[in-house]
Structure formats: C-alpha cells, structure tokens
Amino acid sequence: MKEIEQRKTNKHIGHYFEGTDANWYIGRNLTDEEREVFRQRSIASHQAKIKALNGDGPPPIHKINVPKLNPEDLMPKLKQNHLKVLSLFSGGGGLDLGFDHAGFQHYESYEIMRDAAVTIVQNRPKWNVFYGEDGNVRNKNWKLLKDKIDVIHGGPPCQPFSLAGYQRGSEDDRDLFPEFIRAILEIKPKAFVAENVKALTNKKFETYLNQRIISPLSQDYKIFMFELSAASFGVPQKRDRVFLVGLRKDKISKKFVIPKSTHDFSHLLSNKNHQNPQQLSLFDELISDDSLLKCMGVREALGLPNIGYDALSPTIRSGLTGPRHTTSILSSVSAQKQWEKLEIWPNGVAKDRLSANQFVTKNGHFRLSVQDCGIMQGFPKSWVFNGAVYMILGQIGNSVAPPMAYHVAKELLNALI
Ligand SMILES: C[S@@+](CC[C@H](N)C(=O)[O-])C[C@H]1O[C@@H](n2cnc3c(N)ncnc32)[C@H](O)[C@@H]1O
Incomplete structure (x- = not known):
C-alpha cells in the first residue's frame, strides 16, 4: 500500500507533463511550407484578435448568448x-x-x-x-x-x-x-x-x-x-x-x-451530415419517438436567435489532435458545410463569451467560446476547465x-x- 498511500493527496506535485509533452501525443509531420502557412495564418488571426479585444475591431454584431440548455438537467x-x-x-x-x-x-x-x-x-x-x-x-x-x-x-x-x-x-x-x-x-x-x-x-x-x-x-x-x-x-x-x-x-x-x-433527435437530422460513411448506423436507423424528450439543436442549446435552421453540432474535434494544437473544433470538410448552415464559426474559439462577442468573425457567423463548447459536449456550466484554450478544447473533445x-x-x- 506504500506507493499509493504516500500519494494520497491531489495536491502532490510530482514530475508532470506541461501541455501535451506527454508521449501519447503525436502531431502530424508538416512540410516547411505547410508550417509557414499555419504560422502566417495564426499571426494574422492573433493580431486581429488583439485589435478586436482592444476595441479597434468591427463592432459586435451578436448579443452575448445565454444558453438555453442546462446539462445539469440531463x-x-x-x-x-x-x-x-x-x-x-x-x-x-x-x-x-x-x-x-x-x-x-x-x-x-x-x-x-x-x-x-x-x-x-x-x-x-x-x-x-x-x-x-x-x-x-x-x-x-x-x-x-x-x-x-x-x-x-x-x-x-x-x-x-x-x-x-x-x-x-x-x-x-x-x-x-x-x-x-x-x-x-x-x-x-x-x-x-x-x-x-x-x-x-x-x-x-x-x-x-x-x-x-x-x-x-x-x-x-x-x-x-x-x-x-x-x-x-x-x-x-x-x-x-x-x-x-x-x-x-x-x-x-x-x-x-x-x-x-x-431524447429523440430525428427532427435534427433532416439534412444528414455524415462525416464518415462508416459511422452511419446509429443515425440512419432513427425513427422519431414521441414518448421521448426532444433534443435541442445546437443553436437552441446555445441560446442563439432562430434563423429557421437548427441541427446537431458536428462532432467536436479535440484541440489536441491534428497537425498541431488548435483552437478549432472543426473535424471535417462536411462538418464545415454544416457549421456554415448553422451560421456558427468553428475556428478560433474564444476563451469566454465576452471575447467571442468582441472578436467579430469575417463572415459574421457566431463565434464560439470554450463555455459554449462545454455545453455542446454536455458539461454543466459549473464545471470549469483548466488550461489554455487549445488545452480545454482538447479535454472537451477527448471526453465522454x-x-x-x-x-x-x-x-x-x-x-x-
Ligand atoms: C480519451 S481521453 C479520456 C477522456 C476521459 N475519459 C473523459 O471522459 O474526459 C484519454 C486520456 O488518457 C490520458 N493518458 C494518456 N496516456 C496516459 C497514461 N500513460 N497514464 C494516464 N493517463 C494517460 C490522456 O492524457 C487523455 O487525457
């Protein structure tokens, strides 16, 4: 029992892995050109964000959202x-x-x-x-x-x-x-x-x-x-x-x-958006069931205005996978199309709702915050995540x-x- 008893406190700080230095994380190898494209994109985005947060960007076009879904109820x-x-x-x-x-x-x-x-x-x-x-x-x-x-x-x-x-x-x-x-x-x-x-x-x-x-x-x-x-x-x-x-x-x-x-979510699948043909089964066999509660679409869940279209959010990708750490939750090309229809921007997720509101997206779509991503994964708002944005998205995207x-x-x- 010695080994475990000695460490019976979560305050123990031993040797730990910062970020994803843990050896389970393997980024995809990038060519120098690809790396440079990512670098330039992230510099431009960073500069635009700083400007926006200093009040020098375009004025906010959305209200700060108040989510309708409370995952505690689930x-x-x-x-x-x-x-x-x-x-x-x-x-x-x-x-x-x-x-x-x-x-x-x-x-x-x-x-x-x-x-x-x-x-x-x-x-x-x-x-x-x-x-x-x-x-x-x-x-x-x-x-x-x-x-x-x-x-x-x-x-x-x-x-x-x-x-x-x-x-x-x-x-x-x-x-x-x-x-x-x-x-x-x-x-x-x-x-x-x-x-x-x-x-x-x-x-x-x-x-x-x-x-x-x-x-x-x-x-x-x-x-x-x-x-x-x-x-x-x-x-x-x-x-x-x-x-x-x-x-x-x-x-x-x-x-x-x-x-x-x-919950029944068949009403949210009128425009099926399968990200991979091998993942059809659970969704294709769905028939609506009136005895169940209705699952909210992602817009309704996040408390966004009715635009006449709502659906499930595409699968959230973990911020710890892909070629490099990312503040995007975009998982595929078909997911991109779905996000566009939802008028939600899946990249450059903000650290909170105020920053998301101030940093207006180029196409005018709603910018997400990490708190919104938590709700989309079923975490109650009381569950507070630790770490930088990519790290939080990694925890959310990896979670059950x-x-x-x-x-x-x-x-x-x-x-x-
Ligand atoms: C799929 S995630 C688990 C998510 C978790 N079940 C949840 O619902 O939030 C797998 C986790 O295993 C952790 N991991 C990887 N190698 C490990 C190791 N050798 N010992 C302990 N944890 C490890 C990773 O850091 C990662 O957080």
Whole structure:
C-alpha cells in the first residue's frame, strides 16, 4: 500500500507533463511550407484578435448568448451510493462527472496530463487525483487496491484506433488497453466500463478486440458491448461512442441493461451530415419517438436567435489532435458545410463569451467560446476547465459526454445494487 498511500493527496506535485509533452501525443509531420502557412495564418488571426479585444475591431454584431440548455438537467444527481470507483485516463473528467452524478464515489483518478487533472482537482477538491508520473497508469501496482474498488472506468486513448489517425492499433505504443485490462485483472472489481471511438469495432480491429480485450476478461466477466449516441441523452452534438461494460459473473445476479434513449433527435437530422460513411448506423436507423424528450439543436442549446435552421453540432474535434494544437473544433470538410448552415464559426474559439462577442468573425457567423463548447459536449456550466484554450478544447473533445456517461453509470448501479 506504500506507493499509493504516500500519494494520497491531489495536491502532490510530482514530475508532470506541461501541455501535451506527454508521449501519447503525436502531431502530424508538416512540410516547411505547410508550417509557414499555419504560422502566417495564426499571426494574422492573433493580431486581429488583439485589435478586436482592444476595441479597434468591427463592432459586435451578436448579443452575448445565454444558453438555453442546462446539462445539469440531463443528469439529475442521484444520492451517493457506497460503490467506490477507480478512474483511469480521467482527462478533463467527462466519465468521472457522469459517475459522480450517478452517486458513485471516486476513490482515485489517474491522468498523465497535468492541465486535465487540475480541471478535476479544481472542480472536486476532495478527490484523490494523480497526475504526471504519479498519474501514469503504466507500471502501477494495482494489486494494492484490491478489495478497495468496486468499479473501474476509463477511456484509454483512442488515437491508435481513430479514423482520424493511422489506426495502428496494438502496433501503436499509445495503445493503453493492455494497461486498462491489467488494472482489472489485478484489482478484480465488481464491474468495469471502458469507452472508446466506434472505429474500435471496425473489422480491422476484430481480432484485436476479441483476443486482446474480450478474451482475457471474459472468463471472469460477462461483457456487454454497445454503441450510444450522445444526442440520445439530450447532448446537441453528433457523437457516437462504443462502450464495453463488464460485470463479474460470480458476484452479479442482476443483469445489466443497455441505457435507453431519453431524447429523440430525428427532427435534427433532416439534412444528414455524415462525416464518415462508416459511422452511419446509429443515425440512419432513427425513427422519431414521441414518448421521448426532444433534443435541442445546437443553436437552441446555445441560446442563439432562430434563423429557421437548427441541427446537431458536428462532432467536436479535440484541440489536441491534428497537425498541431488548435483552437478549432472543426473535424471535417462536411462538418464545415454544416457549421456554415448553422451560421456558427468553428475556428478560433474564444476563451469566454465576452471575447467571442468582441472578436467579430469575417463572415459574421457566431463565434464560439470554450463555455459554449462545454455545453455542446454536455458539461454543466459549473464545471470549469483548466488550461489554455487549445488545452480545454482538447479535454472537451477527448471526453465522454457526461450525460451519456451518467446513463451508463446509472444502469450499472441498477445492476450492482
Ligand atoms: C480519451 S481521453 C479520456 C477522456 C476521459 N475519459 C473523459 O471522459 O474526459 C484519454 C486520456 O488518457 C490520458 N493518458 C494518456 N496516456 C496516459 C497514461 N500513460 N497514464 C494516464 N493517463 C494517460 C490522456 O492524457 C487523455 O487525457
């Protein structure tokens, strides 16, 4: 117990990674010309921003928005239960927050990136959050936590599987599923929840999924694998994720039920905007269901004026992927078209609503703030992110939409109690 007990405070500052010096981040190689284009663009944009914020730019053309969606309403807090959770790869706390609202108690959270971990610490000062080398899940002796943890949850980095990356799976040394599985095998919790990109279920990774993930766990755990759309839980964004939920065969009598949709978003898909043909399924099979609540479109959710068109926001891209760190949430060319129809500008996200209002976009479209992006991902406004804008967008874009996490946690709770 020594190693862990010594570090039982989130105030411990060990060796940590600033920004994304963490070795899981690999930017795309750029040619000198490409790098120069990016450099010039960012200098011009920076200068325009400084001018605008000094009051020397064009006058604001939009009112400061007051969001209509309150993500707290999508995940009403349940009373605290006795189940203790270990959070791995905690990022800026999307999964953690969903489990928290479902009443689980976080025993410890592990995240390598300091800025992300500090987000959790500042929102939940009493939690034990480990970061930097202390938060690195590699080489931890998880046996020390045996009998102390009921549930392990985590979203191992998706870069080895993501369509936006090289899809090298286990060949990619950022593949940390083996570490997640090691933690489960050493701790033997009652249940686990893993989250990842839908691409993990592609044919390409079938052998990997069966041999490296399911097989080592299936002796002790009954495993459920399913896909969910964040908009099915009222999050105004097109975002599908895959979940693997395991329950110990010898301990669990009740069966886990895959979370059912609380919201209908079929009305927001009249102009389907699939960013990738392999991601059609969840959206194509949708039929409207009057028994469900109506998911808001992104304009309505952000409290923007009615322009006669609304839809889900395209998938938010993480500010920590792509050729370099970015303050853009634009994920594809088709997403660009969708943003244009929505009259929302997905680049140069501002640090707050006042700056967004003052820094008028060239085409007159609405400029987003990081707080707006948080709402679009289902984070309540009370959840304050730490770090520079690109780093916050990285935490948001990497996260599990908290209301989606909440519904998984809630069903898990029903199966465990
Ligand atoms: C997909 S994100 C997880 C997001 C999180 N589940 C949420 O909902 O907000 C993966 C996280 O794993 C972290 N990570 C990468 N390598 C790690 C390591 N060796 N130890 C701990 N965390 C690591 C990354 O910094 C990143 O924040």
